Amino acid sequence: MPDLPLVPAPAAVTVVDAAPFRLDAATAVTGDAEAAALLRALLAERAGSPLLLDAAGGVASAVDLALAAGGAPESYRLTADAAGVRIEGADAAGLFYGVHTLVQLLVADDEGWLVPAVEIADAPRFTYRGVMLDVARHFHPVATVKAYIDRAAALKFNHLHLHLSDDQGWRLRIDSRPLLTEQGSRTAIGGEPGGFYTHDDYREIVAHAAANHMTVVPEIDMPGHTHAVTLAYPELSEEPVVTDEMREILRVYGGDEPVNGAPFQGLAVGFSSLRIHDEVTYAFLADVLGEVAALTPGPYLHVGGDEALGTPADDFAHFMARATAIVEGLGKTPITWHEAGAAAGLSPGTVGQYWGFRTPIDGMDDKTRAFVARGGQVILSPADAIYLDMKYAADAPLGLQWAGIVPARQAYEWDPASVVDGVSDAEILGVEAPLWAETLSTLADIDAMAFPRIGAAAEAAWSPPLGATSQRTWESFRERVGGLAALWTSRGIGFTRLPEIDWRG
Template identity: 40%
Template sequence: MALFDQEEPALQDITLVPRPRHVRAAGSGTLDLSPGIALRHPAALAGPAGLLRELLADLGVGAGPVPLLLAVDESASTAGEAYRLEVTADQVTLTAAREAAILAGISTLTQLTALAVTAPAAPGPSSSAPSRPVLSAVTIEDAPRFAWRGLSLDVARHFFTVEEVTEVLGLMFDLRLNVLHLHLTDDQGWRLDLPSRPELAERSSGSAVGGGRGGYFTARDYAQIQQAAARRGITVVPEIDVPGHTNAALHAVPALNRSGVAPEAYTGIEVGFSSLDAALPATATFLRDVFTDVGAMTAGPWVHIGGDEPPEMDRAEYAGLMEAAAGEVVAAGKAVVAWQEAARASLPPGSVVQFWQEDEPTEDVVAAIGAGARLLLSPATRAYLDMKYHPGFDLGLEWAGHTELQDAYEWDPAGVVPGVREEDIVGVEAAVFTETLTTREELLVMLLPRLAAVAEVAWSQQSGRDWSGFATRVGALGRVWGRGGLVWHRSPGVAWDRAAEVDEPAHTGREAESGPPSRTA
């Protein structure tokens, strides 16, 4: 079955991102959702059904007579998030074996509806009237290429609120991303209040790059983010970065310093100057308290222990610190995620190693995979969405070069790390670090449209992807972003529909200095 059957005229307006596996016309009719939907579902799908009602109501589709059925079919494919969405002239049916797959199908259905209501009006006397939610009769059978499709969001360099993070979760759901990796700690700030270590948030949450506003999540805030994520089928992975990137911790806990004197709060963007000290008794206690608390507060199965860009230290000392942190995560009942440098240590089987440094040797990474770890791909030149779009762009950094939309799209995860099989790759994750990003609008401009590109890399089969097709489809998606009040960068090579645009913001954030050739994560 072809991915997109171009011989079927009814499919010409199916411009979904990410691209589904199989799409075919289901007759020549259409289905108008304007009268409203009669949603039927088993009790087990009450949560997804409630979300679907809200999303369709935001698009002007309320309750009414049009049948819309959510169905659990135990005989359907049980592979991850596989689903079947069928639109006929009479009704909509979404079928899958698991709730996560139903949610993926809901994302597709709501994107189809959003594209319909934002479609350009046909020329004629009623051309000024708003478009209606009329769907082509179509059958979509879909499943993701990779199980982990993530976004790493840095709230340490500049803090973003619960409301702002929740908006990002909505955007992730629209693109069928399912992991939010929160970079909660760094040299510039500590962003999560922990019951056994209240001094961390009390003393080290008020700072940010350039002296900007600080902030932190209370336990209730963190729970609220996780609840909003879970409702959308998204798992939250918290990152507590050790042993480097720890000035905020050293500032809050003098006993973590060999001198016993806490360093000043840090508001720059240099890296590689702060570290935990394995020789200090306070270090082991700190790791135990922090990762025990974070594990207890986290609903999902993973905790990220960082491990990137350690300052110069003996390999054995670094490995010992990482193994101690990993041990506390396992003791807390969670699985370990760590940046690729942590492959120098002996990680527990089932750990996830996150790859980002394309110019570094990969022997340790390949060895860790051979010992039972899984690989998560975030190659900086493709997936780091804090890189400038082009020279002179007034947000972002450029230590990894410049990343336009086409750069973020045209790569194959299977070819990134030689010697690793595709079945050893757990997924793909975009990352946005916030040295230069201070507002919601600035964050969105760096995410969009590139997050859509990485989402399709993570979801769609390599054989079914091509730049020209994606450029057409993401151009249509821009109408949806405009209707939702989102802002985005008008990348070249895309026919953006300017009728529904929201102006790109004046970038008022402080321009960070270039810094060293480092990711500064």
């Protein structure tokens, strides 16, 4: 019998030798009203018509959804047999995840729909389980962001990192700095149309995320990746630093060399910088970060710090120290990419996001350990494993390959605690799967690149360590994720049928 199609793999699952639970016209859902509404909607989407009745006297069977205090945060228990299904969540998030697990268990046969007899006790390995969506290189409208939230939350991700600014565009209205979107949001890579979020748009995204038990983490990338600022406030920016390496990137991928005051529509990175020793720069940071923080109820504010190749090392350290201090002063926890670990004055408690390789090179590990030494934690995002925009095959029509070709098995066979020596579970805040959008301009593009490899990232974030259970193996994963084909199709997810996966349905 193949493994049940559960992704991410639960902490403990037992298939019971008993008759399954069958959903029919006499089935009702009882208990928590919010979870019941979610379950009805998801099952109707899966089956193409409503499956569950409102609770009423005389029903023959029921799905019971309840909150049960005492478990770990976000945990749940699910039991199913011929008599019914019961899900107990330690909190609302746990009940939400239990409902999504139940939907994955649903099986169609000639008589209708059933749930196999099973006992599941589940809880996450890491508290931070993130996906990142780049809306700067190509702008993605609110509807697309909300759709990606729905997809990620179903796989038990609980943070959405939005990359809101880059050389190619500024994507969030800042009332105190209106020219950022009036001048800096109009274009995208390749000259495609740009766009930006109003405050109401952003609040809509935040609210939709919260309804799916996800926290929005906004990123304003600095001091590099800031060319769009030059379109609005040129007095804040240094002249571009263009190297031969950047010229080669432009030759391969197209685009003109960056010029201050002109939109940049290419793929090259590392040439831009804010003016580090000018106080007007920090007045700008205070305005922008203050407004973003006020719009964001979550605890984190990401200030970038990656690929600042146009900023001298001492200047970079000075800037990141001041930027993280501003964030801390706003009552938020700063997050930066791992390069900022080299900045001696970084605010204590800053979280470092590692985007290097499964085997660190060029001091990436030293910079990452520095966050822990200062009292912070680390988010793992190894590019050659869970950068979902890396090509899964050499002939893939979308994606890049600067971190190599990343097939599904490579995305799966790594463990967060084995990447950086000295950074184990206690020092790891969580795992995040970034999706950069240089080549991705539609939801269909996002689906094609993210699915199915996003499932591998989900297991790294939620499930027990690689090899710790019989399910935490590549052989099990390729069966389990393959069993989700029908569910994903019913949800309108345009996943790529990678030949590595044992697709069923």
